[in-house]
Amino acid sequence: MATGAAVSVLAACAAVVQPRAGRALDTGRITPRSGLTAGLLLTAAGLASAMLPGLPGVLLAAALIGTGTGLITPLGFAALASSTPRERLGQTMGTAELGRELGDAGGPLLVAGVAAATTLTYGYGALAALLAAGPVAVAVAVGVRRRRTVGA
Numbered sequence: 001m002a003t004g005a006a007v008s009v010l011a012a013c014a015a016v017v018q019p020r021a022g023r024a025l026d027t028g029r030i031t032p033r034s035g036l037t038a039g040l041l042l043t044a045a046g047l048a049s050a051m052l053p054g055l056p057g058v059l060l061a062a063a064l065i066g067t068g069t070g071l072i073t074p075l076g077f078a079a080l081a082s083s084t085p086r087e088r089l090g091q092t093m094g095t096a097e098l099g100r101e102l103g104d105a106g107g108p109l110l111v112a113g114v115a116a117a118t119t120l121t122y123g124y125g126a127l128a129a130l131l132a133a134g135p136v137a138v139a140v141a142v143g144v145r146r147r148r149t150v151g152a
Contacts, residue, residue, distance in 0.1 A: 002055050002058060005059065007062070009059055009062040010062040010066035011066065013062070013070060014066040014067070014070035014073075015070070017066070017067050017070025018073060021070060021071045022075075022078065030075075032079035036071070036072060036079070037135040037138065037139075038071055040072065040131050041132060042064050043072065044068075044129070044132035045064050045068075045128070046061045046062070046065035046067075046068060046128075047125075047127050047128035048128040049061040049064055073100075110130070111124060111126070111127050
């Protein structure tokens with residue numbers, strides 16, 4: 001029952017957020033960078049929440065992961081489509097979908113690999129850290145670029 005509830009919460013959150021994220025991007029209320037950063041951080045927070053014991057941790061994790069992936073998916077694909085030459089669009093989007101499927105398979109493998117050596121809690125923590133590392137790396141790179149521009 002708990003697994004069904006978690007899957008339902010995750011799917012419902014993603015289904016509610018995806019069209020709203022696309023609409024917000026289309027109207028200029030969010031940028032791909034801000035939306036993807038928020039999505040990655042929400043997803044990382046969700047995986048960290050999965051480390052909490054019991055059903056409340058699982059449901060909070062499902063809500064945050066669903067909301068995060070609901071932001072990441074449409075914004076990531078829209079950003080990719082807008083930066084791809086028209087003649088390469090099909091190939092690029094097909095490759096992007098392959099990458100997304102690899103993430104769907106790779107995430108559980110990473111969690112299981114870490115969990116085999118430690119515990120499932122640490123597996124979720126490792127994936128949360130990996131997801132949070134992306135936005136942190138971008139923030140550092142942007143900060144370095146700004147300092148170079150200001151100092152030049």
